[in-house]
Amino acid sequence: MPAHTPPHKQADADPGPGHRLRMSELLLDDEPGLAACALEVKRGGPSYTVDTLDAIHASYPDAELTFIVGADAARTLADWRDPEKLLELAEVAVAARSGSSEEELLQTVARLAAGARAASPATAKLRFLDMPIVEISSSEARRRAARGEPLEDLVGPAVADYIADHRLYRQAAETRS
Numbered sequence: 001m002p003a004h005t006p007p008h009k010q011a012d013a014d015p016g017p018g019h020r021l022r023m024s025e026l027l028l029d030d031e032p033g034l035a036a037c038a039l040e041v042k043r044g045g046p047s048y049t050v051d052t053l054d055a056i057h058a059s060y061p062d063a064e065l066t067f068i069v070g071a072d073a074a075r076t077l078a079d080w081r082d083p084e085k086l087l088e089l090a091e092v093a094v095a096a097r098s099g100s101s102e103e104e105l106l107q108t109v110a111r112l113a114a115g116a117r118a119a120s121p122a123t124a125k126l127r128f129l130d131m132p133i134v135e136i137s138s139s140e141a142r143r144r145a146a147r148g149e150p151l152e153d154l155v156g157p158a159v160a161d162y163i164a165d166h167r168l169y170r171q172a173a174e175t176r177s
Helices: 017-028 039-043 049-059 083-089 102-115 138-147 157-165 170-176
Strands: 065-070 090-095 126-128
Touching: 017 039, 017 157, 039 049, 049 065, 049 083, 083 090, 083 102, 090 102, 102 126
Parallel strands: 065 090, 090 126
Antiparallel strands: none
16 A cells, blocks of 8 residues: 655655556556555545554454554654554554564564553564565665666566656656766
């Protein structure tokens, strides 16, 4: 689910929510059971995770939601908008990233859960995905695109072709030239 306006990130030469949604659709075209969601793009404005989870919960009140996030982003949960409510609305599933420890994340979530209105214990709201560390970053993909370097290994051929065809992320590199 691409954000309409990421509130905490400013990407160089951001192509906008429409392009980011289309790239998400292309990435998932051949993945059975997965689809890109336009909820945040259609809502407009800053995209806060807690608002999105709240909207999904309002539409599907009996659904058990899981928010999947990289450990690098999970480390900053305390700085997000209404993190206690986020923990009430969804379980947080964390994918390992270099430089992040499970213990550090457990402490962060325990502090947040202590302030949450949720009745469940902190550790019930956090789990670690059993998977290898994936060293792919959107920053690296944007850097490669800006330099005109191959990026199929990061985003797949369909998205790489879309980025090239629309000359996305090139503006920052061209203005520095």
